[in-house]
Amino acid sequence: MKMRNTVIAALAVAALGLSACGGDATPAPGNTSPATTPAAAPAESTQPAAPAETTEPAPAEETTEAAPAEAPAPADFPFEEGPVDLSQFIERYTAAQTSIKTSKSVQTSTASLSTPMVTYTDASDPNNIRSYSVIEGEGPKIETVGVGDEAYMRTDGGAWEKQDLPDIPGMGMSQAEGIAKAIAEVELVNKADRQFKVMLDLGAALGGEAGEAKIPTMMWLDEQFRLIKQEVEMMGVTSTTEYSNFDEPVDIPAVP
Numbered sequence: 399m400k401m402r403n404t405v406i407a408a409l410a411v412a413a414l415g416l417s418a419c420g421g422d423a424t425p426a427p428g429n430t431s432p433a434t435t436p437a438a439a440p441a442e443s444t445q446p447a448a449p450a451e452t453t454e455p456a457p458a459e460e461t462t463e464a465a466p467a468e469a470p471a472p473a474d475f476p477f478e479e480g481p482v483d484l485s486q487f488i489e490r491y492t493a494a495q496t497s498i499k500t501s502k503s504v505q506t507s508t509a510s511l512s513t514p515m516v517t518y519t520d521a522s523d524p525n526n527i528r529s530y531s532v533i534e535g536e537g538p539k540i541e542t543v544g545v546g547d548e549a550y551m552r553t554d555g556g557a558w559e560k561q562d563l564p565d566i567p568g569m570g571m572s573q574a575e576g577i578a579k580a581i582a583e584v585e586l587v588n589k590a591d592r593q594f595k596v597m598l599d600l601g602a603a604l605g606g607e608a609g610e611a612k613i614p615t616m617m618w619l620d621e622q623f624r625l626i627k628q629e630v631e632m633m634g635v636t637s638t639t640e641y642s643n644f645d646e647p648v649d650i651p652a653v654p
Contacts, residue, residue: 500646
Protein backbone atom coordinates (compact mmCIF):
# COMPACT_ATOMS: atom_id res chain seq x y z
CA MET A 399 0.00 0.00 0.00
CA LYS A 400 2.82 2.38 0.83
CA MET A 401 4.47 1.80 -2.55
CA ARG A 402 1.13 2.18 -4.36
CA ASN A 403 0.53 5.54 -2.64
CA THR A 404 3.97 6.68 -3.69
CA VAL A 405 3.28 5.74 -7.32
CA ILE A 406 -0.06 7.54 -7.25
CA ALA A 407 1.57 10.64 -5.78
CA ALA A 408 4.31 10.66 -8.39
CA LEU A 409 1.85 10.28 -11.26
CA ALA A 410 -0.39 13.04 -9.98
CA VAL A 411 2.47 15.45 -9.43
CA ALA A 412 3.96 14.73 -12.86
CA ALA A 413 0.60 15.40 -14.49
CA LEU A 414 0.82 19.06 -13.50
CA GLY A 415 3.68 19.61 -15.92
CA LEU A 416 2.22 17.64 -18.82
CA SER A 417 1.27 19.63 -21.90
CA ALA A 418 -2.26 18.68 -22.82
CA CYS A 419 -2.70 20.16 -26.27
CA GLY A 420 -1.16 22.46 -28.80
CA GLY A 421 -1.95 24.86 -31.58
CA ASP A 422 -0.57 25.58 -35.02
CA ALA A 423 3.06 24.56 -35.11
CA THR A 424 3.75 25.97 -38.59
CA PRO A 425 6.59 28.50 -38.43
CA ALA A 426 5.93 31.99 -39.78
CA PRO A 427 7.35 32.51 -43.26
CA GLY A 428 10.50 34.58 -43.53
CA ASN A 429 10.36 38.21 -44.66
CA THR A 430 10.72 38.69 -48.41
CA SER A 431 11.28 41.92 -50.29
CA PRO A 432 10.70 42.52 -53.99
CA ALA A 433 13.81 42.85 -56.15
CA THR A 434 14.59 46.40 -57.29
CA THR A 435 15.90 47.36 -60.75
CA PRO A 436 18.03 50.50 -61.10
CA ALA A 437 16.36 53.17 -63.22
CA ALA A 438 17.87 53.76 -66.64
CA ALA A 439 20.05 56.90 -66.98
CA PRO A 440 18.43 59.71 -69.02
CA ALA A 441 19.60 60.01 -72.65
CA GLU A 442 21.83 62.98 -73.55
CA SER A 443 20.03 65.92 -75.20
CA THR A 444 21.35 68.71 -77.47
CA GLN A 445 18.72 71.16 -76.20
CA PRO A 446 19.62 73.16 -73.17
CA ALA A 447 18.19 71.36 -70.24
CA ALA A 448 16.09 73.04 -67.66
CA PRO A 449 17.87 73.31 -64.38
CA ALA A 450 17.32 70.08 -62.54
CA GLU A 451 15.84 70.18 -59.13
CA THR A 452 18.25 69.06 -56.52
CA THR A 453 16.84 66.72 -53.96
CA GLU A 454 18.58 65.39 -50.93
CA PRO A 455 18.89 61.61 -51.07
CA ALA A 456 16.54 59.90 -48.68
CA PRO A 457 18.38 58.77 -45.62
CA ALA A 458 18.93 55.03 -45.51
CA GLU A 459 16.72 53.19 -43.11
CA GLU A 460 18.46 52.15 -39.96
CA THR A 461 18.44 48.45 -39.36
CA THR A 462 18.39 47.52 -35.74
CA GLU A 463 18.43 44.13 -34.17
CA ALA A 464 15.25 43.13 -32.42
CA ALA A 465 15.43 43.88 -28.76
CA PRO A 466 15.34 40.82 -26.53
CA ALA A 467 11.94 39.98 -25.13
CA GLU A 468 11.35 41.51 -21.75
CA ALA A 469 9.43 40.08 -18.86
CA PRO A 470 5.93 41.54 -18.51
CA ALA A 471 5.51 44.65 -16.44
CA PRO A 472 4.34 44.10 -12.86
CA ALA A 473 0.79 44.93 -13.99
CA ASP A 474 0.84 41.79 -16.17
CA PHE A 475 1.63 39.64 -13.15
CA PRO A 476 -1.46 39.95 -10.98
CA PHE A 477 -0.19 38.26 -7.83
CA GLU A 478 1.55 39.58 -4.76
CA GLU A 479 3.55 37.49 -2.33
CA GLY A 480 1.28 35.57 -0.02
CA PRO A 481 -1.91 33.54 -0.62
CA VAL A 482 -3.07 33.58 -4.25
CA ASP A 483 -6.58 33.46 -5.68
CA LEU A 484 -7.01 29.80 -6.59
CA SER A 485 -9.34 30.15 -9.58
CA GLN A 486 -7.25 32.91 -11.17
CA PHE A 487 -4.04 30.91 -10.78
CA ILE A 488 -5.58 27.75 -12.25
CA GLU A 489 -7.03 29.68 -15.20
CA ARG A 490 -3.69 31.30 -16.14
CA TYR A 491 -1.62 28.17 -15.49
CA THR A 492 -3.93 25.87 -17.46
CA ALA A 493 -4.02 28.24 -20.44
CA ALA A 494 -0.21 28.38 -20.51
CA GLN A 495 0.31 24.62 -20.18
CA THR A 496 -2.25 23.70 -22.82
CA SER A 497 -0.54 26.04 -25.30
CA ILE A 498 2.68 23.97 -25.22
CA LYS A 499 3.05 21.56 -28.14
CA THR A 500 6.40 19.94 -27.33
CA SER A 501 8.86 20.13 -24.44
CA LYS A 502 11.86 18.59 -22.75
CA SER A 503 12.16 17.79 -19.05
CA VAL A 504 15.05 16.64 -16.89
CA GLN A 505 14.21 14.97 -13.58
CA THR A 506 16.78 14.51 -10.83
CA SER A 507 16.43 13.08 -7.35
CA THR A 508 18.32 13.13 -4.07
CA ALA A 509 17.78 9.37 -3.70
CA SER A 510 20.94 7.30 -3.59
CA LEU A 511 22.03 5.77 -6.92
CA SER A 512 19.54 8.03 -8.68
CA THR A 513 20.22 8.82 -12.35
CA PRO A 514 18.70 11.82 -14.19
CA MET A 515 15.76 11.01 -16.44
CA VAL A 516 15.33 13.03 -19.64
CA THR A 517 11.86 13.11 -21.19
CA TYR A 518 10.65 14.54 -24.50
CA THR A 519 6.91 15.11 -24.84
CA ASP A 520 4.85 15.70 -27.98
CA ALA A 521 1.38 16.95 -27.14
CA SER A 522 0.58 18.46 -30.54
CA ASP A 523 -2.25 15.91 -30.78
CA PRO A 524 -4.11 16.19 -27.46
CA ASN A 525 -5.85 12.88 -28.11
CA ASN A 526 -2.60 11.00 -28.63
CA ILE A 527 0.14 12.43 -26.41
CA ARG A 528 3.51 10.78 -26.97
CA SER A 529 6.61 10.83 -24.79
CA TYR A 530 10.11 9.37 -24.76
CA SER A 531 12.12 9.00 -21.54
CA VAL A 532 15.68 7.79 -21.19
CA ILE A 533 17.80 6.98 -18.13
CA GLU A 534 21.45 6.56 -19.01
CA GLY A 535 24.19 6.36 -16.40
CA GLU A 536 26.58 3.79 -14.99
CA GLY A 537 23.90 1.10 -15.14
CA PRO A 538 21.88 -0.14 -18.13
CA LYS A 539 20.28 2.31 -20.53
CA ILE A 540 16.53 2.29 -19.93
CA GLU A 541 14.14 3.82 -22.48
CA THR A 542 10.40 4.26 -22.15
CA VAL A 543 7.89 5.41 -24.77
CA GLY A 544 4.37 6.46 -23.91
CA VAL A 545 1.69 6.58 -26.62
CA GLY A 546 -1.71 7.63 -25.36
CA ASP A 547 -2.50 5.30 -22.45
CA GLU A 548 0.09 2.67 -23.45
CA ALA A 549 3.73 2.39 -22.37
CA TYR A 550 6.68 0.46 -23.78
CA MET A 551 10.15 -0.10 -22.34
CA ARG A 552 13.47 -1.51 -23.50
CA THR A 553 16.87 -1.99 -21.88
CA ASP A 554 20.24 -1.47 -23.57
CA GLY A 555 18.69 -1.25 -27.03
CA GLY A 556 16.77 -4.52 -26.80
CA ALA A 557 13.25 -5.22 -27.99
CA TRP A 558 10.40 -2.96 -26.90
CA GLU A 559 8.08 -4.60 -24.37
CA LYS A 560 4.62 -3.34 -23.57
CA GLN A 561 4.12 -2.49 -19.90
CA ASP A 562 1.16 -3.17 -17.66
CA LEU A 563 0.13 0.17 -16.17
CA PRO A 564 -1.53 0.33 -12.74
CA ASP A 565 -5.27 0.88 -12.76
CA ILE A 566 -5.48 4.14 -10.85
CA PRO A 567 -8.92 5.78 -10.44
CA GLY A 568 -9.15 9.26 -11.92
CA MET A 569 -6.05 9.02 -14.13
CA GLY A 570 -8.24 9.12 -17.25
CA MET A 571 -9.40 12.68 -16.68
CA SER A 572 -7.98 15.52 -18.76
CA GLN A 573 -5.05 17.62 -17.60
CA ALA A 574 -7.28 20.64 -17.10
CA GLU A 575 -9.65 18.62 -14.92
CA GLY A 576 -6.73 17.15 -12.98
CA ILE A 577 -5.28 20.58 -12.22
CA ALA A 578 -8.61 22.02 -11.18
CA LYS A 579 -9.14 19.13 -8.78
CA ALA A 580 -5.56 18.73 -7.54
CA ILE A 581 -4.50 22.24 -6.57
CA ALA A 582 -5.96 23.00 -3.16
CA GLU A 583 -3.89 26.03 -2.10
CA VAL A 584 -1.44 28.41 -3.79
CA GLU A 585 1.01 30.84 -2.23
CA LEU A 586 3.42 33.15 -4.07
CA VAL A 587 6.73 32.74 -2.25
CA ASN A 588 8.98 34.93 -4.41
CA LYS A 589 7.49 37.37 -6.91
CA ALA A 590 10.81 38.15 -8.67
CA ASP A 591 11.41 34.45 -9.35
CA ARG A 592 7.72 33.61 -9.92
CA GLN A 593 8.04 30.86 -7.32
CA PHE A 594 4.85 29.36 -5.93
CA LYS A 595 4.17 26.88 -3.17
CA VAL A 596 1.26 24.68 -4.23
CA MET A 597 -0.59 22.15 -2.10
CA LEU A 598 -1.82 19.18 -4.12
CA ASP A 599 -4.87 17.31 -2.88
CA LEU A 600 -4.27 13.84 -4.33
CA GLY A 601 -7.54 12.43 -3.05
CA ALA A 602 -9.57 14.98 -4.99
CA ALA A 603 -7.27 14.76 -8.02
CA LEU A 604 -7.74 11.01 -8.35
CA GLY A 605 -11.48 11.03 -7.96
CA GLY A 606 -11.58 10.15 -4.26
CA GLU A 607 -12.36 12.06 -1.11
CA ALA A 608 -10.83 15.53 -0.78
CA GLY A 609 -8.27 15.91 1.97
CA GLU A 610 -7.01 12.32 1.91
CA ALA A 611 -3.41 13.36 1.22
CA LYS A 612 -1.77 16.68 0.41
CA ILE A 613 1.70 17.10 -1.01
CA PRO A 614 3.50 20.47 -1.05
CA THR A 615 5.33 21.23 -4.27
CA MET A 616 7.37 24.26 -5.34
CA MET A 617 6.67 25.55 -8.84
CA TRP A 618 8.60 28.14 -10.84
CA LEU A 619 6.81 29.74 -13.82
CA ASP A 620 8.17 31.77 -16.73
CA GLU A 621 6.80 35.10 -18.00
CA GLN A 622 4.18 33.21 -20.03
CA PHE A 623 3.07 31.29 -16.93
CA ARG A 624 4.53 28.01 -18.20
CA LEU A 625 6.02 25.61 -15.67
CA ILE A 626 9.83 25.67 -15.92
CA LYS A 627 10.77 23.96 -12.64
CA GLN A 628 9.02 21.78 -10.10
CA GLU A 629 10.34 20.46 -6.80
CA VAL A 630 8.56 17.83 -4.71
CA GLU A 631 9.59 16.11 -1.49
CA MET A 632 8.10 12.72 -0.62
CA MET A 633 9.29 10.27 2.00
CA GLY A 634 12.50 12.25 2.55
CA VAL A 635 13.45 12.27 -1.15
CA THR A 636 13.42 15.51 -3.15
CA SER A 637 12.60 15.23 -6.84
CA THR A 638 13.34 18.19 -9.13
CA THR A 639 12.09 18.49 -12.70
CA GLU A 640 13.13 21.28 -15.07
CA TYR A 641 11.17 21.99 -18.27
CA SER A 642 12.60 23.62 -21.41
CA ASN A 643 12.76 23.48 -25.23
CA PHE A 644 9.12 24.49 -25.57
CA ASP A 645 7.70 23.90 -29.08
CA GLU A 646 11.00 22.64 -30.46
CA PRO A 647 11.14 19.44 -32.59
CA VAL A 648 11.28 16.16 -30.67
CA ASP A 649 12.30 12.68 -31.82
CA ILE A 650 10.24 9.86 -30.32
CA PRO A 651 11.12 6.28 -31.34
CA ALA A 652 8.50 4.14 -33.06
CA VAL A 653 7.18 1.24 -30.97
CA PRO A 654 5.26 -1.91 -31.96
